[in-house]
Amino acid sequence: MLLRASLFILLLLIGAVALAGPCAVPAVVVAEVELSGNETTKPQVMLRELTFAPGDTIPADELEPLLEENQKRLFNLRLFHYVNYTYTCEEGQVRVNYEVQERFYLYPIPIFDFADRNFNAWLEKRDWSRIDYGINLIRKNFRGRNEEVRVRVQRGFNKRLELGYRIPYIWRKYNLGADFAVSDYRSRTISYTNYNNRQRFFEQEEGVPIKRTAVSAALIHRQDVQRQEGLRLAYYSEAVSDSVTFLNPEYYKEARGERQYLRVELYKVVNRRNNFAYPTAGTYLEAGVSQTLFLQQTGSPFTTARAKYVQYVPLSDRLFYMAGAEGQLRLAGRHAFADNVALGYRSYVRGYELYVIGGQHYGLFKQGLTRQLLDIKSINLTFIDNPKFNHIPLSVYLNGFTDAGYVVDDAFEDGNPLTNRLLLGGGLGLHVVTFYDIVLRLEYTLNREGDKGFYFSARFPF
CATH class of the missing domain: 2.40.160.50 (membrane protein fhac: a member of the omp85/tpsb transporter family)
Structure with a gap:
């Protein structure tokens, strides 16, 4: 039982490393930018405020600061109560999602x-x-x-x-x-x-x-x-x-x-x-x-x-x-x-x-x-x-x-x-x-x- 459990944990760690490994490359490419929660706001209004777009190459160590900076830019439109973001990395490809809660307009x-x-x-x-x-x-x-x-x-x-x-x-x-x-x-x-x-x-x-x-x-x-x-x-x-x-x-x-x-x-x-x-x-x-x-x-x-x-x-x-x-x-x-x-x-x-x-x-x-x-x-x-x-x-x-x-x-x-x-x-x-x-x-x-x-x-x- 102990051996099986150890092997199971080892496989999970190997899987995690396999998923995280592609993000360790020097640079990543933005594959997709998704928006959610914008029931009224047109997507182009939000996308125009972003300083990056699909196809852009970004140094990996600059990704988090870039996403946070754009989170502030969207929030300062004063159209949303909050702006959150998530992203996934896979084989050097990044998919970003910005989730917003719209205000009453x-x-x-x-x-x-x-x-x-x-x-x-x-x-x-x-x-x-x-x-x-x-x-x-x-x-x-x-x-x-x-x-x-x-x-x-x-x-x-x-x-x-x-x-x-x-x-x-x-x-x-x-x-x-x-x-x-x-x-x-x-x-x-x-x-x-x-x-x-x-x-x-x-x-x-x-x-x-x-x-x-x-x-x-x-x-x-x-x-x-x-x-x-x-x-x-x-x-x-x-x-x-x-x-x-x-x-x-x-x-x-x-x-x-x-x-x-x-x-x-x-x-x-x-x-x-x-x-x-x-x-x-x-x-x-x-x-x-x-x-x-x-x-x-x-x-x-x-x-x-x-x-x-x-x-x-x-x-x-x-x-x-x-x-x-x-x-x-x-x-x-x-x-x-x-x-x-x-x-x-x-x-x-x-x-x-x-x-x-x-x-x-x-x-x-x-x-x-x-x-x-x-x-x-x-x-x-x-x-x-x-x-x-x-x-x-x-x-x-x-x-x-x-x-x-x-x-x-x-x-x-x-x-x-x-x-x-x-x-x-x-x-x-x-x-x-x-x-x-x-x-x-x-x-x-x-x-x-x-x-x-x-x-x-x-x-x-x-």
Whole structure:
């Protein structure tokens, strides 16, 4: 019995070696790439993202890193909850299978938002009339081709109607895609000037003090999910009430109460982050230049150049460092107040959320040290049958950070002491990353002016 058992085990080992032996060759050939789980997504959408194809010869020691890198590329399409891969080797031939779990692609997102720049700016007023409501309907992966259709109907304090359509490929030979959008915006109030780096609002009893309509079209050269550049052309028509031009004659400068303009923008994005929702490794580069030309002599033309670079460095399995910088240059003969936008909106020094620092040029630096506290790949909700909803990931991070910024304003600096001054802020935050790339941040900050407090945000800090 012992001899038979020994012979049986020996035969198994010989068989295993025989199966594994062909993989020990210096190079392997990709015989086949299979996809599974993509019930909606067209195979060509996934295959175009891969950096290898059947027939390619790959050094054996580079096979695993290559498959892992392409796993990340597929995941960063943001079409799947997860992407797994398996492969088999036989006589130097490799067969690869990528298995995915598709997301739910129709997003009927209810709008219940604050009409101010951020939650803390609204909290300072605590005015419940300054609420926006409606629905934001997004159909991702339309037709299974990674196209996107956007419809936003918003009522309340700020009224918006937005329609958009993005198609990744209109000319596959040259990797050209397109994006089209039209929008209409009307608000019951307008920030007509800044004083002490705080917005001053005018609210009109009848009608609306500001209207803005925009139409845009973009041609996008998409090398892959990580690299793209584009050319965008947009038309804007804006009008403000007579009361606004009376309160601030510099609001539109020459245009007084109405202006129309064209904007041509050229931009490039290189996104080599390991995760687009909450990156912990890799780099991000974004640069662009735009020219704004006013029609019917309703303004002075200006050129804007922007750039942003961030690096994410993993120090260990759960400890990460991030550092990045962002800047803007705006060149014009004469500046209108409406275009004098720098820090305080999408970009800001943390700790200065309640302030608006207008200007023509700015520089912004951010760094942070992040410690992962919790990483649950999937919380199974057994009472939900749909696999697109019954698995919820949950990650929690502790983040310490410091920010610095500087704004140059040669046109509207009077009465705004934070312009032309170094801004410094720092603090400690708790970041939660969960379902469908949702990022929630609660941060305690202290700035150079001595202001301190808790601030809430719902997007990645940089």
